Amino acid sequence: MTLDYNVEDRPVNIYLDTVLWNVLCDHAVDPKELVASLASKNSNLVLSTHVVYELAKTFRAPAVQASKRGRELFFYLKKFVDANTPCAKENMELLVAEIQALHSRTSTIDAFLSEKDYALLSQEVSKLADGEFDERADKFIQERSEFASNTRSIQASHLESRTDMKQKLKNVFPEKLEQWLQMETLAPTGVEILTFHILRQYPDAPRMEAAEHASALLSLPASRMARGLVRADLYYNWRCAHRDSNRKDLVDDMYHVLNSVHCDVYATNEKRQAEYARLLLTANTSIAIYDSETPVDRWLEALV
Secondary structure: OOOOOOOOOOOEEEEEOHHHHHHHHHOOOOHHHHHHHHHOOOEEEEEEHHHHHHHHHHHHOOOOOHHHHHHHHHHHHHHHHHOOOOEEOOHHHHHHHHHHHHHHOOOOOOOEOOHHHHHHHHHHHHHHHOOOOOHHHHHHHHHHHHHHHHHHHHHHHHHHHOHHHHHHHHOOOHHHHHHHHHHHHHOHHHHHHHHHHHHHHOOOOOHHHHHHHHHHHHOOOOOHHHHHHHHHHHHHHHHHHHHOOOOOOHHHHHHHHHHOOOOOEEEEOOHHHHHHHHHHOOOOOEEEEOOOOOOHHHHHHOOO
């Protein structure tokens, strides 16, 4: 699959989910050679702090070799960090970047970590590469895991207590889902959902002001995270209504998809993600599913 971009010399950014970073490590792909090869095609891979979080969970695995595997993964990842592979901001930080762009009336979104924040990321990756999985790292993982678990259980309980809402969602048939998401995102429901997310970041902001920002963001093509967050919430509710629950790793998987919203390619080998990734991402981000047969470095190089 070759992607056609007209981007005025801007590099083509290829976001990899956690599984593909594992694949690169397992296939012993030389980071220096891959980075150089992609750079020759004006493209690069993109890291995320969510990848760091998910790889760090390796240290907490019950397997005897968990610590060894964790060090191996981070020793490998460190080579990409040392090569200054760009790292996407956290999802809510991307929303803040879109709000800042709204205020400055620009369509340019600052989607990647600053030099200062990247230095902190590099320090953390180096520590984990040395096997320094400390209490702070463990607490961070625990909090993220609890968030995903709580989101899943709270949503299921909420729908069970709101049979009217659940039935309304069940009345949206799969073949109409994309159209429904588009309509609801721009409707008062979408503004309300985004207002909630904005107030999470700015708890002291007047609700009316947050709602005005939400409405303005949803009308702008550059505000990809704003629309993605709304669509993700709508989709999560819809899916839960149709299946009575959502699988426990769906929150993390959807986080990855959304995290790539300002990149050109979202790459994964999880075929099931294609089912909803296309619903959350805009046409600006292509979805590439690794076939697990082609050498992964050759496959990535063929994307551009």
